[in-house]
Amino acid sequence: MALTPEDESAYNMxxxxxxxxxxxxxxPDRSVRRRAADKLNRTLQNEASRVSPAxxxxxxxxxxxCxxxxxxxxxxxxxxxxxxxTSLLLLCENKAMEPSDATLKELVALADSRLGxxxxxxxxxxxxxxxxxxLHAFLKQFAAVKDMPTLLRDVITELANALGKTAVDPFPDAKKMSAECVILISKYWKNDMGMQIGTIVRPMVVNLSHQHSRVRVCALQALDAAVPCGSExxxxxxxxxxxxxxxKVVFDHAPSVREQLVCMLxxxxxxxxxxxxxxASIFPIFLAGIVDESPEVRALSLAKLNELSANWEARDDDGGVKSGDVELMEVDADDVKSAPPLFFETRPPLGARKLAASLQAQVLPQLLEKTGDWTVQVRERYTQVLSAYLILLEQNMNPFLDKVFAALGNICRDDEVVVYNSVKACLGxxxxxxDSQMILASLLPMVAGRLAGQDTAQHRTNGLILxxxxxEGMTTKTIGAHLELITEALCDAGLRESEVSDLQDQLAGVVSSIVKTAGPLLAQKDEIGFRLFWVLNHLLASSSESSVAFEMATESMEELAAEMELPAEVLYARYMGKLLDTMTLPTDVSGRWQKCDPSRVLFDSICRRGGAACGENLGKIVPIILIHLEPDQDADVRLASLALLETMLxxxxxxxxxxPFSVALLQKAIIPNIVWRGGRVAATIRKVAVACAYTLLRQGIAGQQCLFETAPQMLPVLKSSMDDSDAKTRQLVCLALQYLFVALPGCLGGTACSTLTCHFTGWSLLFLI
Incomplete structure (x- = not known):
């Protein structure tokens, strides 16, 4: 560039x-060189703004x-x-360095010499x-040259070597500036970058694990720019x-890093x-942004997904998704669940669904494998990614349901709450x-223990969880058509009679899910209501009051009654008779229950909880009690039956x-068990039998006709029990006799009264008086 006379004079000075x-x-003197370098730098700083660029x-x-x-x-x-x-950088920033190949070679030689x-x-x-x-400042100016071809082919090897080495520089600022250079070269010299992409990318990847988030962001930005340059x-x-x-960047703790990851992918x-x-490998990592805990990352991921979907939609391969299928999903117009349940505010774009469907054979096995990873973080995140991917697949997931259930079945009882919640959301x-029929075809055999080698409580429990x-993810309309099949499976004896606490907890959970999901339909489905009532009563009978199963069964019973628009007492009145008929009650001593028999436990529970409904069904209940109170019956069964009888009386x-049953109860159930027998267990049975007699008399159940018929048997055994070693038994005998005397005023002969009086101790006589 020719200088004007004025510029020529300024230059010469x-x-x-x-x-x-x-x-x-x-x-040769280092101090002289240092002073000269300082002086030159100060002069340039002072004069740069005063003289012309030329x-x-x-x-x-x-x-x-030079x-x-x-x-x-x-x-x-x-x-x-x-x-x-510093002086060279000042000159370059003021556009004093000539943007030529010669200058480029000199700067690259400097970088390679000092950094390579x-x-x-x-x-x-x-x-x-x-x-x-x-280097960055010069390349920026070099890229702006328009009237001459600017290629880096002659220097790209040395340049890539220097940038690759500085990418792993311990100095974070050097790492970031190296990434900036890579971004610049990738933007303007794609072909040249493609020739040396390996030299650049390998060291740059190392920075993805750097402790500074800004370094990690810069590394991702560099990879974002460099990788699309491509090469063989x-x-x-x-x-x-x-x-x-x-x-691994999916799990980065900095949202800014995860945002950049989404942009890069x-x-x-x-x-x-x-x-x-x-x-098939990149798409699941991209979907991790859709399920990210940061709202900003999720919003960015959804925006990028919408942008990419336009390209994917134009592909020839439709992935099994019809091109015209772009309307919003309407499962049930009246159902609150008519929108996708997770991650997406509306139905995902068609292009994304097409891509997901075309990749499902490769993606699903990867995701299912990662859901079983040994680290909690990976299990949680990839279960969420699986949920997002299944939302994209929609009905296209049907052929893979067995594999999905098999994988989620391995972690559905995970000790970590975050993993459990992720599994729950995924199954929703x-x-x-x-397809609901395919879901039930996969899970109900598992619940029933019909699969080979899976007839165990653990496998059944997993099936119930799934x-x-x-x-819980189904709509009311969807589940309505399958309630008959589901409740029939739940009424299987292997489920409802199980004493395994985990299985009971999950069975209660399934019933609760059915009541919540299908609630509006239950009032019109009496048989379904009965089956749920049956299962819930089994759970109430066999689980401890402090257990999860008992708590959930109690809540579900109340919800079931509310959904059927009945009070809980009326629910028992409606179904108790049918339940007793369904139980196949024993009719003679050959069919008597043992104490731990599930049917006896259920019988005991419903009789205690049934309230007024029991009164309507005593014709079925009392014979069962009588069969189990015969003297030759096991002591523990007699004791349990007497306790039940005393509670009901x-x-x-x-x-x-x-x-109407008072005579039979006294003659066949109560009096034979008051008869004195040796032993501590017999003494306990005798005490409870006397309590039954006392309660029966106190409640006025036995009229005079009943007492006239039973007194000849009852008085001798009561009299013999007045000498019992247990004070409580003696007290109960006295109370029973008191009510007996009141019920039969003047009806006992003198001999009987005198005989009884002789057996009373002082305090018991006072008690009667």
């Missing part, structure tokens, strides 16, 4: 002023550039190198940063280097042709989208209903 200092840069460029090209580069590359004094580079080896020939990290800043080596890099490293999916063979998605969680709502 500056050149003369600076020439001595320029010459001193090569002086003067500054001429000064740089003719006088300063000496300063020489000083920066070879001077042994750190301060001299630093000042030389390990350990670095340049030991000072701040100077290494200056070299990179100078990209598939190998993707498989061996990029995918293993990028998959979206760029890869949208720009790289070679990446299509790796879409399955219940919402998958079934309950899937039901003392219940005001049903006590008077026992009047």
């Amino acid at each position: 500056l050149a003369m002023k600076m020439q001595r200092d320029i010459n001193c840069l090569a002086d 003067v500054l460029r001429t000064l740089c090209v003719s006088n300063l550039q 000496p300063l580069l020489q000083c920066a590359e070879t001077d042994v004094v750190e301060k001299c190198r630093e000042r030389a580079l 080896k390990m350990p670095y020939p340049e030991p000072t990290e701040e100077i290494r940063l200056l070299i990179l800043q100078l 080596a990209l598939p190998e890099l993707m498989k061996e280097v990029l995918l293993p490293a990028v998959s 979206a760029a890869w999916l949208g720009q790289i042709e070679q990446v299509q063979q790796f879409e 998605v399955v219940g919402f989208y998958a 079934l309950g969680m899937s039901i 003392g219940t005001d709502a049903i006590s008077q209903a026992f009047k």
Whole structure:
């Protein structure tokens, strides 16, 4: 560029002023070189804004550039190198360096010389940063040259080597500037970057695990720019280097890093042709952004998904999704669950659904495998990713349901709450989208223990968990058609009679899910209501009051009554008779129950809970009690039956209903068990039998006709019990006799009274008086 006379004069004055200092840069004395470098730097800072760009460029090209580069590359004094580079950077920022191939080669040679080896020939990290800043500033200007071809082919090898080495520089700022250079080169010289992509990418990937989040972000930005440049080596890099490293960034604790990951993956999916063979690996990592805990990351991921879907929708392969299928999903217009249950506010875009369907054979096995990872974090996150992917698949997941259930069955009882909740949400998605008949065809045999080698409580429990969680995702309309089949399976004796606490908890959970999901339908489905009532009563009978099963069964019984628009007492009145008929009650001693028999436990429970309903069914209940109170029956069964009888006799709502059975109860059940027998167990049975007699008399169940008929048997055994060693038994005898005397005033003969009086101790006589 020709200088004007004025610029020529300014140039000559500056050149003369600076020439001595320029010459001193090569002086053997290090202090002289240092002072010269300082002075030159100060002069440039002062004069750069005063002279024209043409003067500054001429000064740089003719006088300063070569000496300063020489000083920066070879001077042994750190301060001299630093000042030389600072001066060069100042010149470059003021566009004084000529954007030519020759200058580029000189700068790349400097970078390669000082940064291209390990350990670095340049030991000072701040100077290494200056070299990179100078290189970045020049490349930025070099890229802006429009009237000449600008290629890096001659220097790309050395340049990539220097950038690759500085990518692993311990100095974080150097790492970031190296990434900035990579981004710049990738933007303007894609082909040249593609030639050396391996040299750049491999060290850059290392920074994805750096402790500074900003370094990790810069590394992702560099990979975002560089990888789409592509080359023949990209598939190998993707498989061996990029995918293993990028998959770990999903768990980065910094939202800014995860946001950049989403941007990078979206760029890869949208720009790289070679990446299509790796879409099955990249797409699940991208979906991790959809399920991210950060709202910003989720919003960005959804926006990118919508952008990419336009490209995917235009592909020839429809993935099993019809091109016209773009309307919003309407499962049930009247159902509150007519929208997808997770992650997406509306139905996902068609292009995303098409891609998911086309990749399902490759993606699902990967995701299912990762749901069983040994780390909690991976299990939780990839179960959520699986949920998002299944939402995209919709009904296309049906062929893979068995594999999905098998994988989720392994973690459905995970000790970690976050994993359990993720599994629950995922199965809710399955219940919402998958074919309900196929869901039940997979799970009901597992629940019933009909699969080979899976007739165990553990397998049944897993099946119940999967079934309950899937039901919660179904709509009322969906589950309505299958209630008959589901409740029939739940009434299987192996389930409802199980004493395994975990299985009971999950069975209660399934019933609760059915009541909540199908609630509006239950009022019109009497048989379904009865089956649920049956199962719930089994759970109430066999589980402890402190258990989860008992608590859930109690709540579900109340909800069932509410859904059927009945009070709980009326529910028992409606179904108790049918339940007793269904139980196949014993009719003679040959069919008597043992104490631990599930049917006896259920019988005992419903008789205690049934209230007024028991009074309506005493014709069925009393014979069962009589069979189990015969003297030859096991002591523990007699004791349990007497305790039940005493409770029922003392219940005001049903006590008077026992009047028609009072004679049989006294003669066949109560009096034979008051007869004295030796032993502590017999004494306990005798005490409870006397309590039954006392309660029966106190409640006024036995009229005079009954007492006239039973007194000849009852008085002798009561009299014999007045000498019982247990004070409580003696007290109960006295109380029973008191009510007996009151019920039969003047009816006992003198001999009987005198005989009884002789057996009373002082305190008991006072008690009667």
